[in-house]
Amino acid sequence: MESEKILNLSVDCVVFGYDTNTKSLNVLLIKRYLKSKFTSEVLVDDYVLTGYHVLKTETLDDTATRVLKELTGLTDQYKKQFKAFGDPDRLTNPKDLVWIANEAFNLRTITIAYYFLLKTEDVNLEQNTFEAKWFPINALPDLGFDHEKIILEAYEDLKEKCLSEPIIFKLLPDKFTINEVQDLYQSILGIDIDNRNFRRKLINKKYIIALDEKQIGVSKKPAQLYMFSMDIYNKMFSKNYLISM
Template sequence: MEPKKILNISVDCVVFGFDITNKSLNVLLIKRFLKSEDAKEVLINDYVLTGYHVYENETLDDTATRVLKELTGLTNQYKKQFKAFGDPDRLMNEKDLAWIKNQEFNLRTTTIAYYFLLKTEDVDLKSNTYQPLWFPVSNLPELGFDHEKIILEAYEDLKVKCLSEPIIFKLLPDKFTINEVQDVYESILGIEIDNRNFRRKLIKKKYIIALDEKQVGISKKPAQLYMFSKDIYQKMFKKNYLISI
């Protein structure tokens, strides 16, 4: 028996991933599709964030974790609750009203927004029943509800957070190159970083461990691989410490 839902409280999850090939920060979205009752007209054909109602026996964190697991099969990913969205008009456009009528939930729903950071390769898109797709944050499709606003506010929060905590390593493979780290920072912050200066600073950080390995399967000269040591970082961590890039 499914637990009882709180019909006017939901959680929406902004799932960020980094595309190493295209060097873009992406967000994982699912299709929202609805036809008229006689199936002759497409009423809604757009994308939304993954989310759901909070169950009465859950904390908000529990709901966010459940929603992510149902979409991706993943647990124990980095997550941050960053804002509540409760504007009275947030669900009032024509398409949203049609969807709400079909799904039978409350017009005055407040959603608690989280964002997650994960590795894009950890998400199996092909066999996923929700048929999610990755979209660049800089090139979003048509979105339902107020989800564009939620994504952009999550993105702004991520920009600030990545300068105070080493969370960008949640977006990278366990073994990475210095150029890949720079690509992530440039993609998130929307700036160009001097390569030589960045490399010099990064390799001096004790929590960036040089491995006795290089890239494989590439045609050009393979680059040195590194890993991030969470243990070393936590020993060095100081309150209000800013990560210099």
């Protein structure tokens, strides 16, 4: 028997993906399209975040994980719950009201927002039933509901966290070059970083491990490959207690 959903509580997921080819931070969005039942008029044609009502048998994290799996087929990705959105007018745009009437949504729905980090190459869009598409964070399409606000707040949180936590390595291949790390930081932060200074600082980090490998299949001189060690990072940044119990 299908579990009953909570009609005024939902989870929306901002799925960030990094494309190493275009050096672009992207957001995965799904198509929202509705035609009139009586004419051929298109009533709604835009994009939204993926999300769903919370089921009564689920935790919020359960819902977020389920939503991501249904959209991408992926599990065990980095996720963070970052804010609740519950303004009384968040769903009152005219086209949103049309959509809500068709889908029988509760007009006063509160959503708990999460964001996920993954690699764009890990998502197969050709077989995606949601008509999902990647959009650069700085070139978002027309969005429904308050989803532009949710995306931009998730992006601000990501920019802050990437400076203090090693979450950017969730967006990179397991083996990467220093230039790829720099490109990713520049893409997220929207700034140019001094190459020589960045390289010196990064390779001096003990948790950035130089491998006995170089790039393959590149036209230019192959670069040194590195990997990130979470074990070393955790040991370096473990909490120090004044009294051991």
